[in-house]
Each structure stands twice: as C-alpha cells, then as structure tokens.
Amino acid sequence: MSDSPDGPRGAVTSVFTARTGRQAAVPRLMALDQHGLLTSAHVRLVATAVGCSERAVWKWLARARATGHIDAVPRTRFTVTAEIRRLLALWGGNASAVHRELEQRSQSDPKLPKAPSLATLHRALRRDLTPGDRAGLARGEAARRAFDVFGERPPANRNEAWEGDHKCVPVKVWVEDTMMQPWLTWFIDCARKVIMGWAVTPHEASRDAVLAALRMALDRGEPFGPAGGLPGLVRVDRGKEFLCPTVTLALGAFAVPVVDLPAYNPHLKGTIEALNDSVEEMLFVSLPHYTGEQKLTGGRTADPDAPALTFEAFVELLQQWVRWWNYEHKPKKLGGRTPMEAWQADPTPLYDVPAQQLAHFGLEDDGSTRIITTSGVQWRRRYYFAPWMVGMGGVRVAVRHLPHHDTTIEVFGLGGTYLGSAVLAAQASQEQVRAVRNARKAKERRLRADLKAAARLRRERFEAVTTATPPQRLGSLTEAEAEAELRGAATTGLRDVNPGYIPHLPVPDGWARPAPAKADQPDDALEENE
Numbered sequence: 001m002s003d004s005p006d007g008p009r010g011a012v013t014s015v016f017t018a019r020t021g022r023q024a025a026v027p028r029l030m031a032l033d034q035h036g037l038l039t040s041a042h043v044r045l046v047a048t049a050v051g052c053s054e055r056a057v058w059k060w061l062a063r064a065r066a067t068g069h070i071d072a073v074p075r076t077r078f079t080v081t082a083e084i085r086r087l088l089a090l091w092g093g094n095a096s097a098v099h100r101e102l103e104q105r106s107q108s109d110p111k112l113p114k115a116p117s118l119a120t121l122h123r124a125l126r127r128d129l130t131p132g133d134r135a136g137l138a139r140g141e142a143a144r145r146a147f148d149v150f151g152e153r154p155p156a157n158r159n160e161a162w163e164g165d166h167k168c169v170p171v172k173v174w175v176e177d178t179m180m181q182p183w184l185t186w187f188i189d190c191a192r193k194v195i196m197g198w199a200v201t202p203h204e205a206s207r208d209a210v211l212a213a214l215r216m217a218l219d220r221g222e223p224f225g226p227a228g229g230l231p232g233l234v235r236v237d238r239g240k241e242f243l244c245p246t247v248t249l250a251l252g253a254f255a256v257p258v259v260d261l262p263a264y265n266p267h268l269k270g271t272i273e274a275l276n277d278s279v280e281e282m283l284f285v286s287l288p289h290y291t292g293e294q295k296l297t298g299g300r301t302a303d304p305d306a307p308a309l310t311f312e313a314f315v316e317l318l319q320q321w322v323r324w325w326n327y328e329h330k331p332k333k334l335g336g337r338t339p340m341e342a343w344q345a346d347p348t349p350l351y352d353v354p355a356q357q358l359a360h361f362g363l364e365d366d367g368s369t370r371i372i373t374t375s376g377v378q379w380r381r382r383y384y385f386a387p388w389m390v391g392m393g394g395v396r397v398a399v400r401h402l403p404h405h406d407t408t409i410e411v412f413g414l415g416g417t418y419l420g421s422a423v424l425a426a427q428a429s430q431e432q433v434r435a436v437r438n439a440r441k442a443k444e445r446r447l448r449a450d451l452k453a454a455a456r457l458r459r460e461r462f463e464a465v466t467t468a469t470p471p472q473r474l475g476s477l478t479e480a481e482a483e484a485e486l487r488g489a490a491t492t493g494l495r496d497v498n499p500g501y502i503p504h505l506p507v508p509d510g511w512a513r514p515a516p517a518k519a520d521q522p523d524d525a526l527e528e529n530e
Helices: 018-034 040-050 054-067 082-090 095-108 118-128 131-139 141-145 207-218 245-252 266-282 311-327 339-345 355-359 430-458 479-497 523-529
Strands: 162-168 183-189 195-201 234-236 258-260 364-371 377-379 382-385 396-401 408-413 418-424
Touching (some): 018 040, 018 054, 040 054, 082 131, 095 118, 131 141, 162 207, 162 266, 183 207, 195 207, 266 311, 311 339, 364 377, 377 408
Parallel strands (some): 162 234, 234 258
Antiparallel strands (some): 377 382, 396 408, 408 418
16 A cells, blocks of 8 residues: 555644644643643643644643743744845845845944844745745736735626727737837627627727727627627726726716726736737737747847738738637637637627617717808818708707717707718718719709699689689599599508508409399388398
C-alpha cells in the first residue's frame, strides 16, 4: 500500500498547530485544574491532538498558572512599518536598496536602531506584506490588482444587462493615404455573450459611433437580427460619449438606464473587457502592422514593409470575426453552445423597438423652431431642401440630426409629426435637384387640372326655350341612363367596400322560373294550389 504525501493512506492530519492548539487547550486544562480534575491523561490527549510533547503542554500550564496568560511570550522581531513601506515604494520594491538606506541612516544617526540584516528584512517583507502589497509597491496599482479576488455576478437572462466600451484597435490601416489606428465601439449581452452591435471609426470614437452601435443592437431585423431588443440596463465606465445627453435621453425614452461605473474598475464590466482581450488575441495579433508585434534588435519589426490593410478591408475582416464569434465560437461558460444558440434557447421575452422609432433613434434637437422658406429650411446658416417641401412655405418645423452628420437632417412638425428628410442644398446631387423640380411640376399640373375643372363648371349650358318652362341643362341624363349609372355606382360602391365582390349575372334562358301568382285569384285558392 503506497503512502500519500501527507502520510499513510487513511491517516488524519490534525487541523491544529502548536499555537492554535495552545489557545484551544489551555483554558480547558486550567478549568479542569481549578476543579481538581486535571490528570495526565488529559495532558496526553491534548499533546496527541496538537502534535507536540506532553512536556510542552505541562509548560503551557505552568506559565498560565504563573502569569495568567495563555499565549507564549512574544519574541521581539523586526516588523514592516509605514516608513519601510514608503522606502520600498521609493526604491521600486528593491529590498536590497531599502536595506542599504536603513544602514546609512543608522550609521549617520546613532540614536536610530540598528539596521536589520538583509535576510531579516526579506523575512519581514514576506511575513507582513501580502503578494499584492509587494507587487503594488514595486509596480503600481495595476500589478496589485492582479492578486485581488473578484466575485461573479449571479446567472442572468438575455437582455438583462449589456456592457459597452470603446477599444483603440492596435492595428494601423490606410485611411485616405494616412496610416491610422481605428476605434471600435461595441455592446455585448452579459448573459449569452452575443455581440449585439458594433461600429468602427477611423478616428477616436464619439457619440455618433455609440448611437450607430446601439441602433444595430436594438434592431432585430435583417441584417442585424435575430438578436436585439431593449435591454434592462447598459453598463459603461464613465466614457463621456456613452454618458452624453443624446445617448442617455435616447435610451431613457425607452426606460433603459445607463449605469455609470467607477473609472478604472474593469472588473465591474468583465464581459466586455474579456471581449476586448479576445478580439486582440484572436484577430488583431494576426493582422499586418499590429502595434504589439514582436521586435528585433533596435526596435525594428521583422517585416516593416508589409502592406497595410485599407480601412474597408479591416472592417470586412472584423465583420467576419463578429459573425464567427456569434455563430461558431463556443465559450466555455455556455456549455458547448454558441452565443446565438444560447440566445435563441433562452425563453426570456423580448421587447422590440417599433421600426419608426428606431429610424429616428438618437437624433439631436437644439429646441429651436424654424420656418420653411423658398430656399428650404435654414440650419447652421445653411439651407436644406427636399421634394416634400414644395408648397409648404411658411410652415414652422423642428430640425433633428445625427451627431456629426450635417449633410442630411430630419424635419418634424411642431406636433411631433415626421415630415421627411432634407439634404444640404449646396451639395445636392443632380438626382435630388431633379426630384425637387419634378415635385414643383407635379404641383403645377395638379393645380392646372383643378382650375380647368372649375372653369367647366362655370361654362354649363342650358337649352333654349320658346315657352315659359324651367330651363333644362344641356347633357342631362335620361331616365334609363340615370338608372344604369345608379346600378353601376351601387356595384362600384360594393366593390370599394369588398374588393372581392362579384355582381350576379343574368339568369340563363334555359333555367326554370317560378310561375307568377295570379292577381285575380283569392288567397284561399292560392293556398289550395300550393
């Protein structure tokens, strides 16, 4: 039979050390001694339980009788003080440098205590400081947090909570003949790990990227679905783009709160932080001009002349990776299912955003009222026009727009009715100008038709008469024509009410018809004939 590292198989190791055993046993032994019940068997039992000799237990009792103290006499030893911690932080965690500093101080000032040995200092640092404290004093807060313990949130359902974040992509791509690092903005469902929406900007992300990613996340239609709908809340880490009034009010209109987490606490939104690490390890590290690429002597890369991706090519690769993550990747916490499979298997009800409200999601409004003039609507000292504005001069409207998008605006009536989009007149294309021109011509043709119809009413003629009779309109209908027109109108009315209505056809000649009743027969005779 083999033995385990802790002793023979089946052996039980005591949970007491000499110190903890002393603290537990001595009060009990002293109580037995005061009542005259203490025996050698008690001492032998305690010694066996705590793993020490009987002589040591008798010494514990002797000291307790003499001094009344249970613990052993504390030995004087060197401890880490606040001054030692400051010196350790000053020298970046170098214990040898701290030891030299202490020796120099004791030599220069005889009143100070003698400096401990380097071995004593090392023992004190290991005993009095945790690994996290030593790492923090040497390398800062980020190193200290690596030794912290973090809990996990309880299991949740889909759309119960989303997390959003920006990430500066560590890859340089071509943007209009300039090498730039794009920024990625995205949202993830915390429960099912589905990437709900994302947006990429060539420059540092702003609130328009947040709104674009949110609009994709909310939309369950193609090509963004089937995941989507309204979340219970959205967690962010004090990013000014996420907390701007445009974003908070847009989500607040749907009763979705934006939870502002404390800054520099990535563990509070660990799902999106894990996604940021995953996309770098699984995609960005393999792309050309990755900023974290291994370096050769002198800081050069192995292939500095490698062709960089264009911005469009980078976005295409990112789109493919997001689809792979949602439909093929199987995170360990989802039990062998992909995020989309876990999402669709979740029975939690969804709350969709109406398409009309989603189309106007995230629009900004400065609160001013404007008037449609012959040049269109003036906004920011520039005019915007659209075909639907033809004939609406003088109408008061409100203008809304997407952040940082000034080529198109959305126009609403003062009652909140959506009127339509308008484009910047100075940059309008030929098709847009032609559409406005065609709208004016259509209005002109309609008015011309209305005026001609009114003129025909004024020119109605009457028959000439030679006797004193009421005048008769020319073109009056005969009785037969009137009846035919009424029958057609009735049929047309039925067709308007029920488009599937089919009028009855005339009865064929070969069909038998009921004989008409004779008017000159009395009622009794009719009953007998029947």
